[in-house]
Amino acid sequence: MGRKILLKHINEPGIQGYETYRRIGGYASVEKAVKTMTPDAIVEEVKKSGLRGRGGAGFPTGMKWSFLAKPEGVNRYLVCNADESEPGTFKDRYLMEKIPHLLIEGMITSSFALGAHTSYIYIRGEYFYIVNILEKAIEEAYANGWLGKNILGTGYDLDLYVHVGAGAYICGEETALLESLEGKRGNPRIKPPFPAIKGLWGCPTVVNNVETIASVVSIVNDGGDAYAALGIGRSTGTKLISASGHINKPGVYEIEMGITVEDFIYSDEYCGGILNGKKLKAVVAGGSSVPILPAELILKTANGEKRLMSYEGLSDGGFATGTMLGSGGFIVMDETTNIVQNLYTFARFYHHESCGQCSPCREGTAWMEKIMHKILHGHGTLADVDLLWEIQSKIEGNTICPLGDAAAWPVASAIRHFRSEFEEYVKNPESIKEVNHLYNTQLA
Amino acid sequence: MGKIKIQHSKFKIIKMSEVKKIEFSPEAFELVQRLIRRYPEGNQKSALIPTLHLAQAEFDGWLSAPVMDYVASLLQIQAIEVYEVASFYSMFNLKPVGKCLIEVCRTSSCWLRGANEVVAHIEKKLNIKDGETTPDGKFTLKTVECLGSCGTAPMLQIGKQYHENLTLDKVENLINDWSQATEHSKYLDNSTFRKN
Numbered sequence: 264m265g266r267k268i269l270l271k272h273i274n275e276p277g278i279q280g281y282e283t284y285r286r287i288g289g290y291a292s293v294e295k296a297v298k299t300m301t302p303d304a305i306v307e308e309v310k311k312s313g314l315r316g317r318g319g320a321g322f323p324t325g326m327k328w329s330f331l332a333k334p335e336g337v338n339r340y341l342v343c344n345a346d347e348s349e350p351g352t353f354k355d356r357y358l359m360e361k362i363p364h365l366l367i368e369g370m371i372t373s374s375f376a377l378g379a380h381t382s383y384i385y386i387r388g389e390y391f392y393i394v395n396i397l398e399k400a401i402e403e404a405y406a407n408g409w410l411g412k413n414i415l416g417t418g419y420d421l422d423l424y425v426h427v428g429a430g431a432y433i434c435g436e437e438t439a440l441l442e443s444l445e446g447k448r449g450n451p452r453i454k455p456p457f458p459a460i461k462g463l464w465g466c467p468t469v470v471n472n473v474e475t476i477a478s479v480v481s482i483v484n485d486g487g488d489a490y491a492a493l494g495i496g497r498s499t500g501t502k503l504i505s506a507s508g509h510i511n512k513p514g515v516y517e518i519e520m521g522i523t524v525e526d527f528i529y530s531d532e533y534c535g536g537i538l539n540g541k542k543l544k545a546v547v548a549g550g551s552s553v554p555i556l557p558a559e560l561i562l563k564t565a566n567g568e569k570r571l572m573s574y575e576g577l578s579d580g581g582f583a584t585g586t587m588l589g590s591g592g593f594i595v596m597d598e599t600t601n602i603v604q605n606l607y608t609f610a611r612f613y614h615h616e617s618c619g620q621c622s623p624c625r626e627g628t629a630w631m632e633k634i635m636h637k638i639l640h641g642h643g644t645l646a647d648v649d650l651l652w653e654i655q656s657k658i659e660g661n662t663i664c665p666l667g668d669a670a671a672w673p674v675a676s677a678i679r680h681f682r683s684e685f686e687e688y689v690k691n692p693e694s695i696k697e698v699n700h701l702y703n704t705q706l707a
Numbered sequence: 708m709g710k711i712k713i714q715h716s717k718f719k720i721i722k723m724s725e726v727k728k729i730e731f732s733p734e735a736f737e738l739v740q741r742l743i744r745r746y747p748e749g750n751q752k753s754a755l756i757p758t759l760h761l762a763q764a765e766f767d768g769w770l771s772a773p774v775m776d777y778v779a780s781l782l783q784i785q786a787i788e789v790y791e792v793a794s795f796y797s798m799f800n801l802k803p804v805g806k807c808l809i810e811v812c813r814t815s816s817c818w819l820r821g822a823n824e825v826v827a828h829i830e831k832k833l834n835i836k837d838g839e840t841t842p843d844g845k846f847t848l849k850t851v852e853c854l855g856s857c858g859t860a861p862m863l864q865i866g867k868q869y870h871e872n873l874t875l876d877k878v879e880n881l882i883n884d885w886s887q888a889t890e891h892s893k894y895l896d897n898s899t900f901r902k903n
């Protein structure tokens with residue numbers, strides 16, 4: 264069994280509630296932080312831990328925290344990113360639903376480290392039932408003196424609020440999230456200035472993912488070195504992976520960074536192998552935005568070594584033969600899966616979610632969906648496949664926010680690795696009829 | 708001269724006679740005041756999205772222009788600031804919807820496990836297409852993007868409730884249950900946000 268940090272107590276009956284959470288040692292990090300540590304000392308521990316942002320980009324958390332501007336007399340904010348809308352990702356939901364106090368505890372400890380006195384959890388609107396759960400947990404934390412004025416008699420004040428969105432993937436991008444939190448459309452801001460200098464209401468702000476903040480709890484409790492001892496190389500600690508698609512045991516798994524992809528897919532501890540004993544065809548390893556890889560490249564790197572579940576392991580080979588850890592949304596496809604149809608669901612997604620500010624993204628995602636639709640319905644030509652390639656290459660790098668890149672990469676990688684399937688699709692209309700019904704389903 | 712094509716408005720135009728007096732219930736009004744206090748003074752606009760959710764729950768599941776104007780007046784912002792937000796986010800309905808709004812996820816992980824069959828089944832059963840409402844005003848079907856339930860795919864959402872690991876039987880039962888409904892499906896109610 265791999266070491267667990269975040270999900271260690273997940274099966275404890277009653278862990279959703281305050282009493283049980285407290286009994287297993289909950290809120291110890293708050294006590295340790297506010298009573299025995301300085302904010303700077305906490306930032307140091309987080310730096311030592313090597314923790315990298317779990318929202319997708321993998322930016323070192325300690326470094327991000329040390330960039331926060333601290334002008335005299337200006338409020339600073341910590342905002343937790345619980346927007347979780349990257350297709351294939353459902354780990355933050357799991358954490359908030361099953362062990363809400365872990366996030367609340369992490370928010371208090373992290374807010375203290377950053378000198379924030381008001382913090383927000385921005386949660387996607389569709390997760391309304393989790394708003395109930397978080398609000399209850401926050402109420403319990405207030406009632407027990409972990410939030411509010413003069414926490415544990417140390418003079419530190421903190422208020423924590425949940426803020427709901429209303430359905431928009433782009434609000435996961437940190438500056439769009441801040442716009443949304445200010446009651447506006449979720450249009451990403453041009454950077455710089457970065458949120459660390461000018462964020463929420465123009466004040467210095469740190470935005471961190473749910474899993475990142477929850478990880479701070481054990482880093483403060485056990486020290487940064489203990490956290491860094493887990494994992495491999497610059498991928499320290501553990502990572503939550505949301506596993507879905509054609510596997511026997513979909514769900515959220517906490518892995519120690521560095522286990523092999525093969526082990527993750529086939530061992531009973533994790534995904535338990537491919538559904539119905541079928542063969543593996545392809546994997547999207549880090550949420551819809553990362554390149555798709557065919558079975559041979561996800562199990563082994565181009566050099567023939569076993570591929571590892573870590574930032575470096577998954578990106579080994581760059582975009583030619585590798586992918587990215589991203590948000591840890593691990594989507595598995597069996598041999599019957601039609602890659603063209605799957606790509607269509609992504610193309611439609613990015614078109615739907617583009618905020619429309621930049622023309623390469625707004626127009627490019629629209630055209631990619633249109634062309635995919637045309638191919639899908641049997642009217643595509645070989646030139647359309649080239650056109651798709653052309654369009655995606657012109658979006659990447661030419662937009663305000665990374666959604667443009669995220670829309671381009673799935674298309675590029677699908678064509679790179681599965682070009683023959685696109686050609687088959689446009690040349691052989693008969694095969695289309697068949698594949699349109701190819702849903703692998705357990706439906707009654 | 709080319710013809711000018713008139714774009715259909717995203718908003719439903721309503722007649723004067725349809726305009727009712729728009730006012731939140733006292734509990735909802737009080738909740739809005741509490742929500743406003745969650746943000747620093749002068750930033751009451753931050754309460755807009757939660758307030759629109761509440762408005763949708765209070766007024767038949769959708770946002771009419773008079774309802775949005777009312778929200779603008781509550782938050783002391785311009786009506787246009789409300790319209791531009793309401794039209795940006797997919798959970799806000801700018802046209803009436805059925806008592807039961809069925810939102811089926813159609814993205815990759817759900818598609819891999821049969822989402823298309825779920826949609827086809829509902830379309831056939833209710834005799835409507837994606838985006839349509841049944842003539843009796845009971846059901847609206849809407850396909851949506853990933854709802855963070857990919858490991859329990861296929862799934863759909865009705866109000867705040869997630870329905871996961873769907874089978875056609877489960878879908879059938881949901882439709883039967885909701886055909887009796889007298890109230891709109893809602894994302895939130897007065898117990899959603901804490902009282903302090």
Ligand SMILES: Cc1cc2nc3c(=O)[nH]c(=O)nc-3n(C[C@H](O)[C@H](O)[C@H](O)COP(=O)(O)O)c2cc1C
Nearest residue numbers: 316317318344346347348435436437471472475665
């Ligand atoms: C289009 C887009 C969507 C994103 N969605 C999310 C999201 O749902 N959750 C998240 O934590 N980060 C998301 N991010 C990343 C955030 O911008 C940001 O990097 C992250 O919240 C920082 O937290 P971390 O350093 O703890 O990862 C998204 C980025 C982009 C460009």
Ligand code: SF4
Nearest residue numbers: 618620621624662664
């Ligand atoms: S890249 Fe797309 S989503 Fe990002 S700001 Fe530009 S238009 Fe909006």
Ligand code: FES
Nearest residue numbers: 812817854856857
């Ligand atoms: S793909 Fe359907 S919930 Fe994620």
